[in-house]
Structure formats: structure tokens, C-alpha cells
Amino acid sequence: MQIADFFRLEWLQFIRAAYFQKSLALKILIGFLVLYFGGTAVLLGGVIYFIAKKSAPDVDPLVTVNNLLVIWVAVDLLLRYFLQQLPVLNVKPLMTLPVRRNKVVRFVLLKSLTSFFNILPLLLYIPFTVVLLANDYDPIQTLAWFFGMVSVSFSINFTNFLINKNNTFFYALLTIVALGVGLNFFSIFDPRVFAGQCFYAFFDKPYWVVAPILVMYLLYRTNKSLLLNGFYLDDMVSKKVTLAEDADLSWLKHFGPVAPFLENDIRLIRRNVRPRQVLLVSFMFLFYGLIFYTQDVYKEIPTILVFASIFVTGGFLMTFGQQVPSWDSQYYKLLMSQNIPYRQYLNAKWMLMVFGVLVSFLLSFPYLYFGWDIFAMIAAGALFNVGLNSFITLIGGALNRTPIVLNEKAKAFANTSGFNPTQLLIGLPKIFLPMLFFYIPYRLISFDAGLICIALSGLLGLAFRSQFLSLIERIYIKGKHKTIAAFAQES
Amino acid sequence: MIVVEKLTKKYLNVEVLNIDELSIPKGQSFGLVGNNGAGKTTFFSLLLDLIRPTTGQIHSKGVRIDVSEDWKPFTSAFLDESFLIGYLTPEEYFAFIGKLRGLSKGEVAEFTSKFEGFFNDEILGKRKLLRDLSKGNQKKVGLIGALIGNPEVVILDEPFANLDPSTQIRLKQLIKSETQNTHTTFLISSHDLTHVTEVCDRIVVLEKGQVIKDLQTSPETLKELEKYFSEPLEG
Numbered sequence: 001m002q003i004a005d006f007f008r009l010e011w012l013q014f015i016r017a018a019y020f021q022k023s024l025a026l027k028i029l030i031g032f033l034v035l036y037f038g039g040t041a042v043l044l045g046g047v048i049y050f051i052a053k054k055s056a057p058d059v060d061p062l063v064t065v066n067n068l069l070v071i072w073v074a075v076d077l078l079l080r081y082f083l084q085q086l087p088v089l090n091v092k093p094l095m096t097l098p099v100r101r102n103k104v105v106r107f108v109l110l111k112s113l114t115s116f117f118n119i120l121p122l123l124l125y126i127p128f129t130v131v132l133l134a135n136d137y138d139p140i141q142t143l144a145w146f147f148g149m150v151s152v153s154f155s156i157n158f159t160n161f162l163i164n165k166n167n168t169f170f171y172a173l174l175t176i177v178a179l180g181v182g183l184n185f186f187s188i189f190d191p192r193v194f195a196g197q198c199f200y201a202f203f204d205k206p207y208w209v210v211a212p213i214l215v216m217y218l219l220y221r222t223n224k225s226l227l228l229n230g231f232y233l234d235d236m237v238s239k240k241v242t243l244a245e246d247a248d249l250s251w252l253k254h255f256g257p258v259a260p261f262l263e264n265d266i267r268l269i270r271r272n273v274r275p276r277q278v279l280l281v282s283f284m285f286l287f288y289g290l291i292f293y294t295q296d297v298y299k300e301i302p303t304i305l306v307f308a309s310i311f312v313t314g315g316f317l318m319t320f321g322q323q324v325p326s327w328d329s330q331y332y333k334l335l336m337s338q339n340i341p342y343r344q345y346l347n348a349k350w351m352l353m354v355f356g357v358l359v360s361f362l363l364s365f366p367y368l369y370f371g372w373d374i375f376a377m378i379a380a381g382a383l384f385n386v387g388l389n390s391f392i393t394l395i396g397g398a399l400n401r402t403p404i405v406l407n408e409k410a411k412a413f414a415n416t417s418g419f420n421p422t423q424l425l426i427g428l429p430k431i432f433l434p435m436l437f438f439y440i441p442y443r444l445i446s447f448d449a450g451l452i453c454i455a456l457s458g459l460l461g462l463a464f465r466s467q468f469l470s471l472i473e474r475i476y477i478k479g480k481h482k483t484i485a486a487f488a489q490e491s
Numbered sequence: 492m493i494v495v496e497k498l499t500k501k502y503l504n505v506e507v508l509n510i511d512e513l514s515i516p517k518g519q520s521f522g523l524v525g526n527n528g529a530g531k532t533t534f535f536s537l538l539l540d541l542i543r544p545t546t547g548q549i550h551s552k553g554v555r556i557d558v559s560e561d562w563k564p565f566t567s568a569f570l571d572e573s574f575l576i577g578y579l580t581p582e583e584y585f586a587f588i589g590k591l592r593g594l595s596k597g598e599v600a601e602f603t604s605k606f607e608g609f610f611n612d613e614i615l616g617k618r619k620l621l622r623d624l625s626k627g628n629q630k631k632v633g634l635i636g637a638l639i640g641n642p643e644v645v646i647l648d649e650p651f652a653n654l655d656p657s658t659q660i661r662l663k664q665l666i667k668s669e670t671q672n673t674h675t676t677f678l679i680s681s682h683d684l685t686h687v688t689e690v691c692d693r694i695v696v697l698e699k700g701q702v703i704k705d706l707q708t709s710p711e712t713l714k715e716l717e718k719y720f721s722e723p724l725e726g
Contacts, residue, residue: 259590260586260587260590260591263587264576264579264587267578267579267583268578271578271620272578330573330576330577331573331574331575331576331577332573333539333541333570333571333573333574334573334574334575334576336539336540336541337539337540337541337563337566337567337568337574338563338567338588338591338592339560339563339564339591339592340563340591406577406578407577407578407622480540481541481542481543484541484542485542487573488573
């Protein structure tokens, strides 16, 4: 078996994946998305030189960019940690075939380099390098810098697998990061400046490029030996077995007939990787406001702030809610052959989403720092989320038939649920309705009138709760067989 | 109990099932045999309204399955692992099914404790999640789960596959005693002719979606089936 054979298998896996065989519209949408992200990276790589030159005319733009790159590197690592998984499980069928372990492991690691996460930095660095060359930077130095940065990206790639698979590495990295933050806090040492200098060194003294390449190679070796040692069914290749913790959920019985569903949902979130990921993403949504409330530009256009406020409390509601029947896709046949009233099922999910909004709202109290206006806006947004957004999201979810593998991380671009055209269409009102509700009375009457209007829309939605649930119920009943068939397909 | 009329199912104009008429009386243990692709699972999926029939209909206790959902309270099934909730422990799974069928946690625990022998000490009280159990143990959980709440119709797709010999024997005893004591109607598909003739009162052979044989089980049935399946298939 040659490396080429592996790639052939991978190619077949890629083009025959369930998500790839979906409708043309979906393929086009995915294509657009890839183009969008790729295009943004290329564009950024092309113009950042000039932006840097303009914002700091006295400094070499390469120095400015290098100082910024550490943020990119940090975000890169963070995103990878949550989204990128080493595809070791795929090697199981190869274990009994006459292929050397060494070869399989090498392939798994090399293949990981073709992930979108490694292509994206290339799309950024290549145009930037071209611009540098066009601006008469020394070709050898520039190329050294380019290879240095690519090695850094690939090192992150391998670091991610180490911290993902091995707690020792995870805590080691965490300690380093904490140390950096701490030293920065006491102004002893600025890791940002240090990283900037390191990156600039690749250019300044091109022989330094050996350092990141060496680091990359060492990380690769560590990964390789770790994988080789763990190349057994009961080790790396297998999934971890966890014992169920005995959380007392009996208090849920006060919720009556909805209780068994709530109980299940809580266990779903606690015991599976994917829902926990969603929980984390929704926590990050809490900080969404910081991006907008801190900018003076937006003070003049509060309609944009409404948008941010919806996201502050709506993170969990939207990320969990838009996949509502999909969470149960792995055992949907069971649910459909049991005596389950859709109403109770939906009610349980709705209550969970509302609970998510309430918790987010409580956690958003620190936004009081930005003043009452902002806080009132968040509160009004929370009401909109509870009363209207929850139902809109559930309708979107009902139309979403992408199965979810609960105990595996989401793969970037493997999960097409968010790109479902109908869902996108339904997603629009989530964003624009509250802005509209605010904008019209704000323009005609006042800021407060706008907020009241958002809040009222939420209350009105609550009043029509049972109508909304009936509507969603009908969608469920109508699409039942389609949903069962779609969920039966392995994603 | 179950009446099938002019039932057909086509996928992309290929007929995978065509049963003109079939009725299964209450309390019968009904066995379905046939080679791969004969339409056994399709038939069971139709019985559970998991797929829609192309033509025809099935009534269960007078309820038309693809129109009303009133058959659900007295019907239960275990077709494959998609009937298990991977992130629950066996106890939690049983309790969940029990609640859907109107039983309290205590009642469910009392019911499942009767199957300690069947579970062979590997399932209850281990705090293991269903997804971490072996295939055989998962199957045991699914099979017992399908018996919770005294259903009148129990549909099991290949219940003997993946089970160890002791459990196979226990399962046969279990099905026999359930049909005798509670008049539960069992619908069982199997590739194991010995097991199915031992357990079922009646055996139907499906081939390419058609009912080829409909036999009341007698001492000669096993021989007849073996003869049928050892002959080269026509067409």
C-alpha cells in the first residue's frame, strides 16, 4: 500500500460523504462559503501590508504585521482545539490489513496537514509574501519568513493533536499561556512583543527559520511516537469509556410530563462532546457585546447594538435550538416508535432554551458597566429571545435534517446544517426582526420606545406560544418520514 | 391483531415488498425468515410507520398505522441500535422508556430486576453508558427495553444475532413464556432457522418482497425450511 493508495481512499471518502451528495444548492452554498473564507484570507493577505503601512507609517509594515500575528496564532490554536480532530478512528479498518503501522501513522499525520485549518494560513501568507516581494523586500529573507510562518502554522496543527489527546501536554500548554498572561499583567514580559520579534527574526536573520522547522519536526515526532504506542483498539483508536456520574435529577419531576425529556436533554449535554462544544460556544457569545459596546462608532447607530444584544443572551438558544431534532438523530427511530407527544418533546426543548437565555441574562449583569441603556437593551433582547427567537429557531431546526454524531467533535465544513438554504432564510428574521422592531419606533418616537417594542414583541410571542408550538408540531408530523430517512444516514 | 392489505413498497420503482394479504392473530408468535434483501426489515419498518407504504395499509388492533398514532401505546420494537440512547446508562434508558409507557422508576426497576440472569451481571449497576457496552450487551438492553410496560405487540429484528449461546436459550424461553402468560404478539425475524422454528407458532418465508411460504410450525417445519433455503434460488 502506497501513500497514493491512502490518498485515493481519502478522496473516495470525501466525494462519497453523505453531505457531499446532497442537493446542488447545498454544494453551491458550501462552495460559496469556502470561497468566502478563502477569499477573505487572500484579500487580507493582499491588503494588510498597505493597512499596516498607513496606520504606522514610520514602522516597517512587516514589523507591524508580525506583532499582530500572535493574535492570529492564538485564535488559530483555540479554534483548532475546539474544531479540529485527528482522524485516528478512520484507521481501524487498516489495522488488520498488511500495512505497516509506521506508514498508517505517517499518513494520518501528513493528511492532517491538508485540513482547511492549514490551507487558510497559506491563503493568507502567500499573497502577503507576494506583496512583500513586489515591494522590494529581499527574496531570500522573505521566503525564509514565509517558510517560518508556515512551519509555525503546522506546529500549531501538531500541538493541537497533542493537547487534544494527552492531558499532560494540555496542562503544560495551559501553564505556559497562564505564565505569559501573568507576566504580561505585571508588565515584566510582553509575549506579544516577544512573538513579534521571533517572527521578525525569520526575516531579519533567515537562518532562524531552522527553529520553527525543528519545532515542527519535534512535534511531529512526538505525535508519531504517541500514536504508534497507542495503535491498539483499546487505546488511541478507541473512544474513551466514561462512567456515568450520579447527578440527582429527581427535582425535575416538578416539571410534570416534560420531566423525562428534560432529564434526557441534561444528560445529553453533560455526557456528549458535541453539545458541550455548543455550550462553550454559547458562553463565548456572552462576550459578543464587548466588540460592539466598546466602539464609539456604534453609539450613534444603536440599531447595530440591538443585533449584538440579541446575541449576548441568545447564544445557547440559537446554537442548541437550531439543531433541535438533530440532537436526537442517533435514536430517532426509538422516539418515533414510542408513545411520545411531539408537544411535550418540543416543550422540553423550549424550556431548556429559555433556561439558557435566563442563565445568559444573569451572566450579562456586568454589562451594567456600559450603562442602563445597554443593559435595558440586553434585557429587551432577552425577552425577544424567549418569546420569539426561541420559536423561530425551533422552526428552523425542524427543517434541518442533518444527523449529529453526539460524541464526536464537529468537523469544520463537515457539518452543513448551518448552510441549509431554508434554514438560512429562517435565520434572517432572527437578526433583522429585532432591529426592525427597534428601528421604526426609535426613529419615530425615541430610544426607549424602540426597546419597549422589542420587549413587547417577545411578550406577544409568549402569548401565542401554543400556536407556535402547534405550527412546529405540524412541521414535525409532515416531515416525519423524511427526517427518519435522513437521520438513518451516517453523516 | 395485525392485518396487512395490499401492501407494497417501492424504492425508485423497484419493488422491495409486496404482501397482498396477511393477518396475524393476537398472541401469535410470528416468525419471518428470508435471505438478505427479502424485505424483512422493510416490513417491520412499515409496521412501525418508520417508512411510508407505496400502496396498501396495515391495521394494528383496528388502528391504521400510517394514519393514526394510537398503535404506539401498545406496540414496542427493537430493530437496531438506533433504538438505544447511547449516552444513558441501562437503568436510565429503562426508566425513560418506562415513563413514556406510564410506569414509575420503581415499577421499572422491579420489572428489570426479573432479568438479572438474562443480563448476566454485566448490565445493571455498572454505571456504564449504553454506547460503551458491547454489541451483545447493547442488544440485551434493547430487547428487555422492548418488553417494558406490557406491550401487546413486540417487534424484534434478528433478536438472536450477536447474542451468546446462553442468552439465546434464555431469550427463547422468555419469548415463549411471554406469549403464553401475557398473550403478547411477537413478530420476529431471524436468519437462524432452528431458533425461529423453536420459538414461533407460524413462519412466513419472504423472498424478494413476496410471501413464498406461510407455515404453521410443526416438527417437520425445520426440515422444510432447510430444504427450501438449500435449493438454488430461481431467477
